[in-house]
Amino acid sequence: MTISDTVLLDVKDLKVHFSIPGGGLFQKAKLLKAVDGVSFQVRAGETLGVVGESGCGKSTLGRAVLRLLEPTAGQVAWLGQDMGGMKSETLRSARADLQVIFQDPLASLDPRMTIGQIIAEPLITHKPHLSKEEVKEAVKAIMAKVGLLPDQLNRYPHEFSGGQCQRIGIARAMILEPKLIVCDEAVSALDVSIQAQIVNLLMRLQKEFHLSLIFISHNLSIVRHISNRIMVLYLGRMMELADRDQIYSDPLHPYTKALISAVPIPDPKVERNKEHIALKGDLPSPLNPPSGCVFRTRCPFAKEICATDVPELKVYDGKREAACHFVES
Numbered sequence: 001m002t003i004s005d006t007v008l009l010d011v012k013d014l015k016v017h018f019s020i021p022g023g024g025l026f027q028k029a030k031l032l033k034a035v036d037g038v039s040f041q042v043r044a045g046e047t048l049g050v051v052g053e054s055g056c057g058k059s060t061l062g063r064a065v066l067r068l069l070e071p072t073a074g075q076v077a078w079l080g081q082d083m084g085g086m087k088s089e090t091l092r093s094a095r096a097d098l099q100v101i102f103q104d105p106l107a108s109l110d111p112r113m114t115i116g117q118i119i120a121e122p123l124i125t126h127k128p129h130l131s132k133e134e135v136k137e138a139v140k141a142i143m144a145k146v147g148l149l150p151d152q153l154n155r156y157p158h159e160f161s162g163g164q165c166q167r168i169g170i171a172r173a174m175i176l177e178p179k180l181i182v183c184d185e186a187v188s189a190l191d192v193s194i195q196a197q198i199v200n201l202l203m204r205l206q207k208e209f210h211l212s213l214i215f216i217s218h219n220l221s222i223v224r225h226i227s228n229r230i231m232v233l234y235l236g237r238m239m240e241l242a243d244r245d246q247i248y249s250d251p252l253h254p255y256t257k258a259l260i261s262a263v264p265i266p267d268p269k270v271e272r273n274k275e276h277i278a279l280k281g282d283l284p285s286p287l288n289p290p291s292g293c294v295f296r297t298r299c300p301f302a303k304e305i306c307a308t309d310v311p312e313l314k315v316y317d318g319k320r321e322a323a324c325h326f327v328e329s
């Protein structure tokens with residue numbers, strides 16, 4: 001898959017903070033920093049994997065990029081234009097180019113609509129001038145592309161298996177021929193054998209349509225298979241961002257090292273000899289994150305400075321980034 005130099009998405013210092021009401025009558029509301037100063041770019045044709053434990057802000061990041069959520073601060077630029085300042089017509093066209101696939105395929109499809117209606121909906125909204133016949137032809141064409149039988153378009157979602165429902169979700173996301181799809185745990189709810197089929201389908205569509213993907217997942221094996229670059233999040237902060245192979249063979253950040261060392265390697269000899277880094281303790285509450293480096297309470301290498309100074313995100317080898325006081329340059 002060729003990745004072009006065109007930057008589709010340029011995210012700068014993105015913050016999404018939620019105000020959580022205090023428990024008692026006199027308790028002040030607390031701020032939950034779900035995403036706290038994250039910057040990255042996505043180029044045309046590339047897949048950016050986003051990993052991290054549950055609650056680290058992966059979905060919130062995806063929703064803010066899609067503008068399903070208003071960011072608290074920072075900028076999301078689409079093809080060089082700040083989406084926050086876009087006029088409604090430009091925003092509409094950017095929205096058509098930016099689609100999403102959710103985790104639970106059946107729950108994300110309206111049970112009262114036929115799959116033909118579900119897939120056609122974005123097309124009818126964005127291209128109201130199309131005739132009924134043109135819409136039907138487009139629906140049938142995309143159904144065939146995602147491995148569904150076009151003559152099943154009058155059936156309802158409950159008549160399909162989980163994997164097929166995810167194909168319906170992909171057809172709906174693809175019907176406008178978008179430039180970028182946010183896949184939010186898109187295969188996590190499926191059986192392992194079906195997961196591989198859906199990932200292969202996404203990779204095939206990516207090649208054919210020169211698509212970009214933001215692939216959010218807690219499954220590091222799948223992320224490894226599909227991604228070009230990988231971002232590692234922890235408590236709303238970016239710990240590391242690097243090419244896929246660097247992340248897996250030579251991670252810089254202790255958190256990335258711990259995540260990678262937890263992924264089993266099929267070869268027992270390699271598995272026995274590899275470095276295992278155990279994470280200490282539990283994930284801290286996002287309402288009360290540790291001072292300094294948010295990862296320090298679980299980091300086997302933490303020193304005094306980690307409690308007082310927030311590590312800056314630094315660039316290494318000209319292109320990979322990590323936020324740790326003790327990465328050697």
Ligand SMILES: Nc1ncnc2c1ncn2[C@@H]1O[C@H](COP(=O)(O)OP(=O)(O)OP(=O)(O)O)[C@@H](O)[C@H]1O
Nearest residue numbers: 018032034053054055056057058059060061218286
């Ligand atoms: N609407 C909201 N209001 C308040 N807090 C929220 C809201 N949405 C998310 N959060 C909190 O923000 C943090 C990040 O959540 P998010 O769902 O983005 O994480 P995640 O990495 O996608 O986790 P998971 O894999 O479990 O979905 C969590 O602590 C979550 O409880």
